[in-house]
Structure formats: structure tokens, C-alpha cells
Amino acid sequence: GESVGLHLPTLSVQEGDNSIINCAYSNSASDYFIWYKQESGKGPQFIIDIRSNMDKRQGQRVTVLLNKTVKHLSLQIAATQPGDSAVYFCAESTGGGNKLTFGTGTQLKVEL
Amino acid sequence: GAVVSQHPSWVICKSGTSVKIECRSLDFQATTMFWYRQFPKQSLMLMATSNEGSKATYEQGVEKDKFLINHASLTLSTLTVTSAHPEDSSFYICSARGDSRKQETQYFGPGTRLLVL
Numbered sequence: 188g189e190s191v192g193l194h195l196p197t198l199s200v201q202e203g204d205n206s207i208i209n210c211a212y213s214n215s216a217s218d219y220f221i222w223y224k225q226e227s228g229k230g231p232q233f234i235i236d237i238r239s240n241m242d243k244r245q246g247q248r249v250t251v252l253l254n255k256t257v258k259h260l261s262l263q264i265a266a267t268q269p270g271d272s273a274v275y276f277c278a279e280s281t282g283g284g285n286k287l288t289f290g291t292g293t294q295l296k297v298e299l
Numbered sequence: 300g301a302v303v304s305q306h307p308s309w310v311i312c313k314s315g316t317s318v319k320i321e322c323r324s325l326d327f328q329a330t331t332m333f334w335y336r337q338f339p340k341q342s343l344m345l346m347a348t349s350n351e352g353s354k355a356t357y358e359q360g361v362e363k364d365k366f367l368i369n370h371a372s373l374t375l376s377t378l379t380v381t382s383a384h385p386e387d388s389s390f391y392i393c394s395a396r397g398d399s400r401k402q403e404t405q406y407f408g409p410g411t412r413l414l415v416l
Contacts, residue, residue: 195340221404230305230392230407231343276342285331287405289342 197294206264210277217279222262226273272297305408320378320411322393328373329395337390383415
């Protein structure tokens with residue numbers, strides 16, 4: 188019989204373009220946010236984090252933006268490379284990074 | 300820094316047997332470790348939080364007698380799936396964090412894929 192599974196939101200970008208992955212969170216008390224990258228069959232890999240007293244933080248090729256007014260978080264990846272292909276999860280917590288609540292994830296596909 | 304390992308990386312077992320998964324923080328002391336479960340194409344679901352030397356705190360709906368967690372040292376936590384059944388087949392991932400402000404980020408292990416026949 189046919190199997191039915193969940194489908195992750197997918198973002199397809201051309202190699203070299205910039206990627207923007209969005210995340211909406213629901214808990215207005217959340218004060219710590221993290222982006223993780225998960226490749227197939229592997230554990231999540233830390234990318235970048237941001238605290239609620241900031242609205243922007245930059246890393247190597249990545250930038251995280253936080254809009255607390257609308258409870259929105261985004262991850263920008265500059266000059267996307269094939270190695271960036273993975274599922275990206277945002278995670279939020281209250282009280283400084285203790286218990287994390289993960290978003291549903293976005294599949295990033297980089298086309299050559 | 301902040302490397303977390305898991306062993307085994309995959310395991311196949313018969314229904315009714317118990318399986319132990321180890322999670323180790325290799326280059327830092329982890330006062331808190333977390334165990335997650337992930338089904339295909341889904342997000343991570345927190346199962347329990349364990350602090351070194353104390354009992355684990357389980358999330359609602361997670362059977363503590365089914366999923367035994369031990370955090371005996373600052374670098375090791377174990378998850379034992381007792382009397383495993385096919386519905387326990389999943390990807391189990393641990394994470395660890397230290398106790399200082401600089402180490403509050405959770406760092407994840409590579410995961411353990413469990414298949415119960």
C-alpha cells in the first residue's frame with residue numbers, strides 16, 4: 188500500500204545565491220534562540236544563536252535576525268553552497284538555553 | 300570543542316529485548332543531558348532531561364519505566380529502551396550542555412538509529 192508521510196517545507200536555491208529560512212515561534216517569553224543544521228542520518232549541528240536582547244547576529248556566511256514584535260526568526264546564508272543542503276531547525280527556550288522547543292524544520296536544497 | 304558522541308550509531312534488536320545507548324561529552328563536563336526522539340521527516344521531540352546525580356525529568360507521555368535514563372557522571376548519560384517493540388524504532392539523539400553561561404548551548408550527538416524487529 189501507499190505510505191503517507193509528512194513533507195517538510197522545502198526551499199530550493201541556486202548555488203551562489205543567498206538563502207533565507209524563516210521560523211515563527213509562539214512563546215513570547217522565549218529569550219534564547221538557536222539555529223541547527225541537520226544532514227541526513229546525523230545529529231543537529233549548531234550554527235548560530237541569538238539572545239532576545241539582540242535583533243541581529245552574524246557569523247561566518249550566516250546571519251540570524253530576530254523580530255520579537257512578530258515572534259519571527261530568520262537565518263540568512265550567503266553564497267549558498269551544495270554543502271549547505273540539509274534540514275534547518277530553529278529552536279527556542281526560556282531561561283537561558285535549558286529546555287529547547289524545536290520548530291518543524293525546513294529542507295534546503297541547493298541546485299547546481 | 301563541544302563534541303558529543305553516541306554509541307552505538309545503529310542497532311537492530313528483536314522485540315522484547317532491551318537496548319542501551321550511551322551519550323558522552325568528550326571535551327566538556329555536561330551537567331545536563333537531554334534525550335530526543337526523531338521520526339522520519341519530523342522534528343526532534345524531547346523525551347527527558349537528566350542532570351548529573353539526580354533523577355531524570357520526563358516529558359509528558361514518555362514512559363519512565365520504558366525509557367530508563369542514568370546520568371552517573373558529568374560526561375556520560377545512558378538511555379535504556381526496555382522490552383523494545385517495533386513502535387520504538389526511531390532515531391534517538393542526545394544533547395549535552397555545560398553549566399556556565401558560555402556552555403549553555405546544547406550540542407548534539409550523531410544519533411542512534413534503533414530498529415526493532
